Amino acid sequence: MRMRKMPLWIVAGIALFCCTVMGQDRTPQTPVRSSGYDLKREGTLVGTVIAYTESSTTPPLGARVILQTTGGIVDVHLGNPRLLTANHFNIQAGDTLRIIGENVAFGSAAPFLARIVQKGTQALAVRSERGIPVRYVAPKNGAGSKSQGGVL
Amino acid sequence: MKRLPWLTTLMLAAVLSACSGGGSNIPPPPPAGGFSVSSLKGYYAFSMSGLDTSGAYLARTGSFVADGAGNITSAMEDVVDLSAGAPTEVTFAPGSYSVQANGRGVIVLKDNSGNGLTLTMVLQSSSQGFLLQTDTGLIGTGSLGSFNLQTTTDFAATALNGNYIFDFSGESLTGATPTVVSTIGNISATGNGIITGGVIDINDGNAGVSSAVNILPGSYTLDPANGATFGRGTAVFAGHTFAFYIVDATRIKFLQEDSQGGSSGDAFLQSGAIPTQDSGFTGSFAYLVGGSSTVGPDAAVARFAADGKGGIGAISYDENNNGSLRHISQGSNISNASYAIDTVNAGSGRGTFTFTDSTNGTFTYVFYLISPTSGVIQDVSSGFVADGTLLAQTGSSFTLAGLAGNYVFNWSGVDISSYSVENYVGQYALANSASNNISGVLDGTSLGINGVASYPNSGVQGTLTINSGGSANNTYQIAAGSSVSPTYDFQAYIVDANTLLLVGTDKTRVLAGIVSRQSQ
Numbered sequence: 031m032r033m034r035k036m037p038l039w040i041v042a043g044i045a046l047f048c049c050t051v052m053g054q055d056r057t058p059q060t061p062v063r064s065s066g067y068d069l070k071r072e073g074t075l076v077g078t079v080i081a082y083t084e085s086s087t088t089p090p091l092g093a094r095v096i097l098q099t100t101g102g103i104v105d106v107h108l109g110n111p112r113l114l115t116a117n118h119f120n121i122q123a124g125d126t127l128r129i130i131g132e133n134v135a136f137g138s139a140a141p142f143l144a145r146i147v148q149k150g151t152q153a154l155a156v157r158s159e160r161g162i163p164v165r166y167v168a169p170k171n172g173a174g175s176k177s178q179g180g181v182l
Numbered sequence: 183m184k185r186l187p188w189l190t191t192l193m194l195a196a197v198l199s200a201c202s203g204g205g206s207n208i209p210p211p212p213p214a215g216g217f218s219v220s221s222l223k224g225y226y227a228f229s230m231s232g233l234d235t236s237g238a239y240l241a242r243t244g245s246f247v248a249d250g251a252g253n254i255t256s257a258m259e260d261v262v263d264l265s266a267g268a269p270t271e272v273t274f275a276p277g278s279y280s281v282q283a284n285g286r287g288v289i290v291l292k293d294n295s296g297n298g299l300t301l302t303m304v305l306q307s308s309s310q311g312f313l314l315q316t317d318t319g320l321i322g323t324g325s326l327g328s329f330n331l332q333t334t335t336d337f338a339a340t341a342l343n344g345n346y347i348f349d350f351s352g353e354s355l356t357g358a359t360p361t362v363v364s365t366i367g368n369i370s371a372t373g374n375g376i377i378t379g380g381v382i383d384i385n386d387g388n389a390g391v392s393s394a395v396n397i398l399p400g401s402y403t404l405d406p407a408n409g410a411t412f413g414r415g416t417a418v419f420a421g422h423t424f425a426f427y428i429v430d431a432t433r434i435k436f437l438q439e440d441s442q443g444g445s446s447g448d449a450f451l452q453s454g455a456i457p458t459q460d461s462g463f464t465g466s467f468a469y470l471v472g473g474s475s476t477v478g479p480d481a482a483v484a485r486f487a488a489d490g491k492g493g494i495g496a497i498s499y500d501e502n503n504n505g506s507l508r509h510i511s512q513g514s515n516i517s518n519a520s521y522a523i524d525t526v527n528a529g530s531g532r533g534t535f536t537f538t539d540s541t542n543g544t545f546t547y548v549f550y551l552i553s554p555t556s557g558v559i560q561d562v563s564s565g566f567v568a569d570g571t572l573l574a575q576t577g578s579s580f581t582l583a584g585l586a587g588n589y590v591f592n593w594s595g596v597d598i599s600s601y602s603v604e605n606y607v608g609q610y611a612l613a614n615s616a617s618n619n620i621s622g623v624l625d626g627t628s629l630g631i632n633g634v635a636s637y638p639n640s641g642v643q644g645t646l647t648i649n650s651g652g653s654a655n656n657t658y659q660i661a662a663g664s665s666v667s668p669t670y671d672f673q674a675y676i677v678d679a680n681t682l683l684l685v686g687t688d689k690t691r692v693l694a695g696i697v698s699r700q701s702q
């Protein structure tokens with residue numbers, strides 16, 4: 031059940047050269063501290079996974095997926111890889127994902143931060159409605175798998 | 183995530199210890215100092231928080247009794263583990279402890295079911311220190327905290343009398359998703375079991391920033407079974423249920439125990455002339471906050487000066503936001519730098535301050551003063567949930583000669599390349615030399631997705647470099663002989679001759695910490 035990982039240099043290369051659909055247009059002119067998340071700005075991406083890594087080497091660090099959408103390639107930050115693993119949310123190249131999120135200013139860029147990730151019928155909230163990364167909470171006393179919320 | 187059988191966990195930890203960590207050849211120096219097992223004697227309240235082996239929030243608050251001869255004669259704790267069901271009260275069988283001359287020691291406890299709890303401690307003095315959970319069992323590793331000598335004559339409801347300022351941080355389960363939460367505020371206790379009310383500020387990763395909320399009356403009571411022996415009690419206020427342990431009449435350790443999540447923190451009796459208007463808030467302050475931003479873990483350390491007229495200046499700010507580093511210095515880049523003491527809730531100690539950096543945007547905080555020189559602080563900037571400590575900065579020109587001496591420290595944070603939780607405690611001597619002026623030891627743990635690694639008693643060497651009088655950011659570098667990482671880099675803000683606040687500047691880990699002078 032290990033997630034299939036692409037070598038980091040490939041991911042980094044794709045991230046470097048990709049033409050983002052939503053990211054570039056909204057990249058701020060000057061570096062900024064990460065800004066707030068606003069539900070009103072949210073958008074939905076649907077695409078095919080080109081690459082996935084649990085630990086990106088370029089900020090913001092964390093789980094990242096490079097998604098091929100109809101409008102181009104988008105670099106999506108998923109946050110804490112432990113949350114994905116704990117919820118048995120496996121991502122690998124070729125998967126089709128639906129991702130709700132938005133571009134948020136961070137440093138000299140504006141990465142697309144995912145709030146909800148859906149693969150098939152499995153949906154996982156990786157951020158709160160304020161954009162704060164979700165903490166993992168295991169099912170209590172073996173009470174079965176507890177949804178982390180955010181079902182589409 | 184399924185928990186590993188304990189043997190597998192131990193083996194994995196051993197492998198991780200062998201395969202990773204620092205490679206420097208820095209042996210721990212011979213323990214030096216005047217501490218011994220007799221330094222730990224009496225009743226001590228402790229509180230720790232972190233994650234369990236599954237990655238869920240865990241916090242423990244309790245009390246132990248040390249006999250000054252290497253024995254823990256009795257101990258108990260309350261534990262909240264959000265992956266383990268209802269909060270539990272644990273009674274421990276008699277245990278043991280050791281203390282080296284440098285104040286480093288180990289406490290070994292077993293509960294009545296045979297589960298072990300091993301805590302590495304560093305004594306700041308006979309009355310307080312830092313704790314790091316270093317066992318690799320199933321109770322949960324990755325917790326870090328502190329302990330304080332209890333005054334047993336204050337184990338009574340009447341001891342809780344006055345206005346208390348608190349800072350609780352943890353995890354909220356009340357929203358659509360589990361997320362971080364910070365609550366800071368003021369409560370008034372009357373000494374007869376009544377909390378008459380108070381005012382709080384909540385920053386919740388789901389619900390957002392509350393601003394000042396006046397809370398309804400609450401109550402507290404000492405535990406009939408354990409109140410007289412350990413100072414334990416229970417309280418209800420601000421919509422939450424808590425267990426608490428009395429340190430003394432001026433300090434109470436709280437642990438949230440309800441279905442709404444888990445959080446913990448200390449409450450301090452207000453003292454001194456708490457400002458009720460802007461003119462009462464003057465001087466230099468340093469602060470340290472840690473928490474989360476939209477992109478991940480965040481820690482920041484800073485200083486500013488309040489002018490007594492609602493303005494702040496002399497800002498210096500350092501932050502590690504998910505590996506993205508920023509330093510801000512006061513200049514034409516800063517605008518709208520102001521503060522306001524809350525006059526609606528006058529006397530609560532509540533205030534706010536904000537500043538805008540032309541590059542990095544607006545920074546906004548709420549604080550509550552415990553005294554004119556100390557308080558708790560919450561980052562309420564858009565996209566952030568973080569809290570920490572606010573301290574008056576005393577002394578305008580810091581020197582290594584003035585700072586030289588023995589210190590204990592703790593660091594905690596996240597390795598963002600693997601999202602492993604890292605915690606450290608240690609002790610070192612700071613010498614009056616320009617370089618290589620730090621020599622001591624540290625104990626560390628790394629709780630990752632594949633298990634726990636423990637790095638005990640690693641030698642450390644390093645350098646504190648004081649820049650331009652030291653009131654702003656200073657360079658602080660540590661090399662470790664056998665730890666999670668071979669090197670750790672920080673920005674250090676000197677509070678006074680006894681205390682430093684740290685934020686890590688490594689781009690793959692977000693660490694925050696505090697360094698405190700030892701005394702015997």
